[in-house]
Amino acid sequence: MTGIARDGEALKGAELEGRLDRTWRPAPGLWGWLTTVDHKDIGRRYIYTAMTFLILGSILSVAMRLQLARPESGLISPARYNQIFTMHGTTMMFLFAVPVMEAAAIYVIPLMMGTRNIAFPRLNAFSYWTYLFGALLLWVGFVLNVGPDAGWFMYTPLSGPQFSPGKRTDIWAQMITFTEVAGLAVAIELTATILKFRAPGMSLNRMPLYAWAILVTSIMIILSLPAVALCSGMLIADRLIGTQFFNPFEHGDPLLWQHLFWFFAHPEVYIIFLPATGFVSQIVETFTGRPVIAYPAMVLAVVATGFLSFGVWVHHMFATGLPRLGYDFYTAATMAVAIPASIQIFCWIATMWLGKPRYATPFLYVIAFIVTFVIGGLSGVMVASVPLDLQFHDTYFVVAHFHYVLVGGAVFPLLGALTYWFPKFSGRMLSEGLGKLAFWLIFLGFNIAFFPMHITGMLGMPRRVYTYPANMGWDGLNMLSSIGVGVIVLGGLVFLANVALTLRRPRDAAPNPWNAASLEWAAASPPPPYNFPHVPVVRSATPLWEQGPLPVMTGLRVDDRELLITTAIDARPDIRYPSPEGTIWPLLSAIALAALFIGSIFTPWAVVIGLAPLGVAFLAWFWPKGSPTAEPVIE
Amino acid sequence: MADGVRFEGDLAALPTHGFGHRSITWWGIIGFMVVEGMFFALSFAAYFFILDKEQTWPPAPLAPPDLLAGSLLTILILLTEIPNSWIKRAAERYDLATVRKGLVVMSAAVIPLFVLRGFEFASLNVSWTDNAYGSVMWLLLFLHTTHLVTDWGDTLVLTALMFTEHGKEANRFVDTSENALYWRFVWLSWLLIYLLIYWVPRWLP
Numbered sequence: 046m047t048g049i050a051r052d053g054e055a056l057k058g059a060e061l062e063g064r065l066d067r068t069w070r071p072a073p074g075l076w077g078w079l080t081t082v083d084h085k086d087i088g089r090r091y092i093y094t095a096m097t098f099l100i101l102g103s104i105l106s107v108a109m110r111l112q113l114a115r116p117e118s119g120l121i122s123p124a125r126y127n128q129i130f131t132m133h134g135t136t137m138m139f140l141f142a143v144p145v146m147e148a149a150a151i152y153v154i155p156l157m158m159g160t161r162n163i164a165f166p167r168l169n170a171f172s173y174w175t176y177l178f179g180a181l182l183l184w185v186g187f188v189l190n191v192g193p194d195a196g197w198f199m200y201t202p203l204s205g206p207q208f209s210p211g212k213r214t215d216i217w218a219q220m221i222t223f224t225e226v227a228g229l230a231v232a233i234e235l236t237a238t239i240l241k242f243r244a245p246g247m248s249l250n251r252m253p254l255y256a257w258a259i260l261v262t263s264i265m266i267i268l269s270l271p272a273v274a275l276c277s278g279m280l281i282a283d284r285l286i287g288t289q290f291f292n293p294f295e296h297g298d299p300l301l302w303q304h305l306f307w308f309f310a311h312p313e314v315y316i317i318f319l320p321a322t323g324f325v326s327q328i329v330e331t332f333t334g335r336p337v338i339a340y341p342a343m344v345l346a347v348v349a350t351g352f353l354s355f356g357v358w359v360h361h362m363f364a365t366g367l368p369r370l371g372y373d374f375y376t377a378a379t380m381a382v383a384i385p386a387s388i389q390i391f392c393w394i395a396t397m398w399l400g401k402p403r404y405a406t407p408f409l410y411v412i413a414f415i416v417t418f419v420i421g422g423l424s425g426v427m428v429a430s431v432p433l434d435l436q437f438h439d440t441y442f443v444v445a446h447f448h449y450v451l452v453g454g455a456v457f458p459l460l461g462a463l464t465y466w467f468p469k470f471s472g473r474m475l476s477e478g479l480g481k482l483a484f485w486l487i488f489l490g491f492n493i494a495f496f497p498m499h500i501t502g503m504l505g506m507p508r509r510v511y512t513y514p515a516n517m518g519w520d521g522l523n524m525l526s527s528i529g530v531g532v533i534v535l536g537g538l539v540f541l542a543n544v545a546l547t548l549r550r551p552r553d554a555a556p557n558p559w560n561a562a563s564l565e566w567a568a569a570s571p572p573p574p575y576n577f578p579h580v581p582v583v584r585s586a587t588p589l590w591e592q593g594p595l596p597v598m599t600g601l602r603v604d605d606r607e608l609l610i611t612t613a614i615d616a617r618p619d620i621r622y623p624s625p626e627g628t629i630w631p632l633l634s635a636i637a638l639a640a641l642f643i644g645s646i647f648t649p650w651a652v653v654i655g656l657a658p659l660g661v662a663f664l665a666w667f668w669p670k671g672s673p674t675a676e677p678v679i680e
Numbered sequence: 681m682a683d684g685v686r687f688e689g690d691l692a693a694l695p696t697h698g699f700g701h702r703s704i705t706w707w708g709i710i711g712f713m714v715v716e717g718m719f720f721a722l723s724f725a726a727y728f729f730i731l732d733k734e735q736t737w738p739p740a741p742l743a744p745p746d747l748l749a750g751s752l753l754t755i756l757i758l759l760t761e762i763p764n765s766w767i768k769r770a771a772e773r774y775d776l777a778t779v780r781k782g783l784v785v786m787s788a789a790v791i792p793l794f795v796l797r798g799f800e801f802a803s804l805n806v807s808w809t810d811n812a813y814g815s816v817m818w819l820l821l822f823l824h825t826t827h828l829v830t831d832w833g834d835t836l837v838l839t840a841l842m843f844t845e846h847g848k849e850a851n852r853f854v855d856t857s858e859n860a861l862y863w864r865f866v867w868l869s870w871l872l873i874y875l876l877i878y879w880v881p882r883w884l885p
């Protein structure tokens with residue numbers, strides 16, 4: 046095996062880094078941009094795209110709040126309003142929240158695990174393009190006035206062929222297929238990366254809590270996304286080729302839609318929330334200077350939340366009429382979700398209590414998260430009780446509730462995490478002054494906007510109405526909500542300005558500017574294409590807080606892309622494994638897939654005809670290039 | 681890694697591949713099997729959800745699907761496990777000649793399955809447009825057919841690959857072994873679908 050260059054005493058420092066760089070750097074220019082399979086490139090791209098959809102979704106919400114600021118306002122027509130709230134909900138849930146959580150993990154997890162790339166990096170590139178094309182389908186449709194308009198959960202029979210003729214719903218259903226393919230691919234990559242690419246010594250019980258959160262989230266995605274892909278497939282079949290799944294006249298049942306949809310969409314809320322708890326755990330650890338207490342309890346809480354979230358979907362259907370025992374069971378199960386959530390919250394608070402908190406911007410977002418999420422959790426326990434739910438169902442109380450958990454439970458931690466990892470992403474620290482200003486505007490604006498909605502809801506204002514009569518007692522509260530949204534928008538602009546101004550400064554961030562403990566902070570900021578020159582070794586749950594220089598292992602190949610596979614539980618070194626080069630075929634495959642999906646909206650034959658180009662693209666993708674490597678062929 | 685590093689151990693002697701759960705391919709295949717298993721499981725749930733609303737199954741006056749084509753397919757697909765296991769074992773001892781032969785046999789063995797599958801669609805005795813029962817029967821058969829198609833595609837590509845110089849690479853033997861694993865999933869899931877399509881309508885009143 047001589048003649049193969051490997052890192053070690055003889056090859057280290059600048060010489061090693063130069064050669065690794067040549068091996069791992071994507072091709073230059075536009076071609077490199079289209080063919081890269083580096084998890085950092087794809088992750089950054091995914092984050093930017095998802096944040097763009099956060100902005101677009103927010104613009105739609107501003108439009109709604111302008112319309113609702115005053116009674117009997119005529120700014121937006123009823124039909125347009127239907128499209129806008131549908132697009133807002135769909136964009137936020139499918140194009141922003143789930144993708145952004147996976148996106149952050151695509152960037153962070155391989156670094157945190159101490160490896161050089163994600164598992165299945167080409168699939169990762171394919172996933173991004175598929176997501177992008179699905180998102181474009183929806184938004185181009187909306188701009189061309191064929192955007193969906195039957196609400197983000199697309200209930201049948203309203204969304205069925207009889208009540209929603211035209212292409213609006215089909216576009217929605219195919220957008221789902223795109224994003225589910227993309228989401229499932231990433232979930233499989235992340236599961237494999239977390240279980241098999243960990244640095245030597247990072248046994249499961251030393252894994253950062255964020256990695257636990259992402260592992261459980263990925264498994265939840267694998268188990269739940271098929272439900273929505275299946276039911277949206279059935280819906281489009283009902284609409285286009287005349288199946289009868291949801292048609293009660295031919296013995297189908299609209300409730301089948303509700304079951305399948307919520308079997309996915311309740312876990313979806315936790316798919317958004319659990320990664321956010323992972324952000325919170327990392328930020329709490331770093332900014333209190335001590336590990337989060339009761340690690341086993343934290344891990345169990347994450348796992349328990351994942352389990353429980355599959356047992357409660359029916360609580361979205363309390364108003365459909367259920368057997369008595371069904372009500373009791375699903376109420377109890379729903380309230381039980383509060384237990385692991387509370388355990389986590391108590392552990393974070395105790396850690397802050399015992400540690401020495403530094404009130405930097407990421408930490409402020411964590412505090413805002415705890416406050417907001419507790420309020421949202423309490424209103425959640427309220428609507429878990431059937432008599433209250435029957436009152437609040439479809440009112441603004443519910444809108445207030447789910448924004449407290451979604452914005453408080455996911456967007457605040459996300460903004461904290463973006464601030465926290467920004468030096469890693471870009472090599473620069475965001476300004477603390479602007480960061481804090483943005484934080485306060487967003488946090489206060491959020492509460493001004495959404496707290497009053499609890500009351501408007503209790504006063505009887507239904508959701509999804511394009512306007513309301515004057516003198517119902519709702520006028521002042523609605524105006525207040527709209528003003529609050531104005532404040533959020535200001536905060537958002539300050540956040541963006543902060544990012545824009547920072548990106549214009551030269552790179553100056555140290556590898557570990559916050560003095561954090563996990564491995565991603567051992568790589569340079571931003572990391573080189575190969576992440577780490579040597580394979581880092583882990584001795585504790587907080588490797589970078591150990592004394593002395595970082596222990597590493599040597600011997601991976603330098604002139605070929607290679608990384609280390611370790612055993613799933615103990616992370617003992619097991620195999621040196623080749624990691625694929627960049628290639629154009631994931632992009633071309635995604636284009637072929639997009640042609641097939643979009644074509645199928647117009648004719649079922651697109652599925653048959655579209656298979657040929659897709660097959661060719663996949664073939665080219667998987668066919669090995671060049672001659673076999675210099676390694677012994679059969680050992 | 682600004683503050684310097686301490687070398688402690690070398691990885692050069694590690695192997696570059698391993699079978700089963702040591703390989704990343706295995707984890708990917710398991711992941712996809714779980715995803716597809718969920719698709720099947722949820723379709724089964726939809727089947728029983730629709731069944732639950734009917735007075736009889738199949739709803740009168742429909743007749744249950746004819747048994748012949750589906751049963752022949754079931755026998756044949758069970759028999760394919762013989763060459764399949766043969767390939768898997770050969771791959772795990774790097775026996776290229778046997779792997780090549782086995783893959784050719786497998787690629788050919790799937791073709792009669794497609795013919796029988798065509799007859800199966802014709803013997804359902806219901807169209808997908810007739811009622812929800814018809815829709816769900818077609819759904820189950822369609823979902824399974826997509827698995828036949830994709831696995832056949834995989835097998836063809838792999839067969840071609842094993843006849844080139846790439847076939848000598850150790851990780852291709854891993855791929856071959858995992859491809860055989862996936863085929864087991866395809867026929868195991870078929871056994872359940874076979875029961876749901878052909879026998880549950882006969883057992884229920």
Ligand code: HEM
Nearest residue numbers: 103106109130131134137138142196197451508509510530
């Ligand atoms: C910028 C802050 C936001 C504002 C001002 C806002 C505002 C609103 C309003 C006013 C509605 C109710 C529309 C109606 O029923 O007539 C709504 C619905 C909704 N929002 Fe938001 N929202 C924001 C952020 C988010 C985020 C971050 C998410 C998800 C992660 C989200 C998810 C939803 C969903 C799922 C609906 C239900 C849509 C439907 O009824 O089909 N929102 N939002």
Ligand SMILES: [Cu+2]
Nearest residue numbers: 311358360361
């Ligand atoms: Cu729920």
